[in-house]
Amino acid sequence: MDRRKSNIVLIGMPGSGKSTVGIILAKMTAKNYVDTDVLIQLAENRTLQDIVNRDGHMALRDIEERVLLGVVCRNHVIATGGSAAYSARAMTHLKQEGLCIFLHVDLPTLKTRIRNYETRGLAKRPEQSFQDLFDERLGLYRRYADITIAASELSQEAVCEEIIDALKNRTDTMDGGQR
Ligand SMILES: Nc1ncnc2c1ncn2[C@@H]1O[C@H](COP(=O)(O)OP(=O)(O)O)[C@@H](O)[C@H]1O
Ligand SMILES: O=C(O)C1=C[C@@H](OP(=O)(O)O)[C@@H](O)[C@H](O)C1
Numbered sequence: 001m002d003r004r005k006s007n008i009v010l011i012g013m014p015g016s017g018k019s020t021v022g023i024i025l026a027k028m029t030a031k032n033y034v035d036t037d038v039l040i041q042l043a044e045n046r047t048l049q050d051i052v053n054r055d056g057h058m059a060l061r062d063i064e065e066r067v068l069l070g071v072v073c074r075n076h077v078i079a080t081g082g083s084a085a086y087s088a089r090a091m092t093h094l095k096q097e098g099l100c101i102f103l104h105v106d107l108p109t110l111k112t113r114i115r116n117y118e119t120r121g122l123a124k125r126p127e128q129s130f131q132d133l134f135d136e137r138l139g140l141y142r143r144y145a146d147i148t149i150a151a152s153e154l155s156q157e158a159v160c161e162e163i164i165d166a167l168k169n170r171t172d173t174m175d176g177g178q179r
């Protein structure tokens with residue numbers, strides 16, 4: 001049986017480019033695309049911000065874990081939410097069929113991209129700073145990453161090119177090997 005993985009799973013901080021890079025990457029690799037934040041909102045019939053406001057950030061993390069565990073697909077680019085890495089079960093599940101790409105963007109660059117920090121529905125403690133969130137999560141993203149892309153200075157298209165290049169050298173993905 002072919003054990004090569006067919007999904008590409010994007011992880012990283014909010015603002016690192018998972019959602020927007022993901023759709024470009026899907027087109028460039030002839031894959032389907034799913035943004036798990038959209039799946040959460042559809043499952044809950046409310047926005048991420050509504051979930052945080054009404055039920056708190058830990059409820060969002062629980063819902064996210066449940067939704068991620070229900071993702072069963074092949075040949076997709078999967079853009080996760082920034083809080084996905086809090087669930088070891090969900091990450092293990094996604095990595096069974098997916099190679100995990102960490103979009104590593106530095107804090108100053110992220111800050112220029114995230115202007116709606118308080119209203120973006122982030123799964124963080126109410127008083128938690130963006131710096132603290134970054135520090136808390138960096139180790140988690142590194143733990144699950146099969147490939148890390150230093151993406152701070154790259155355009156979205158250049159991030160996609162780097163991912164495709166990195167995949168070419170691998171034997172554990174359907175996107176590996178020269179085609
Ligand atoms: N490589 C990049 N260069 C410049 N802006 C980017 C880049 N990647 C993403 N952005 C911008 O940053 C913002 C957040 O991107 P998004 O894809 O929603 O990130 P995420 O899904 O990781 O939170 C968007 O406005 C997007 O256009
Ligand atoms: O990092 C976070 O706590 C979150 C990031 C969001 O996704 P993006 O990373 O795509 O912005 C979304 O999943 C949710 O609002 C929580």
Ligand SMILES: [Mg+2]
Binds near residue numbers: 037079
């Ligand atoms: Mg996103």
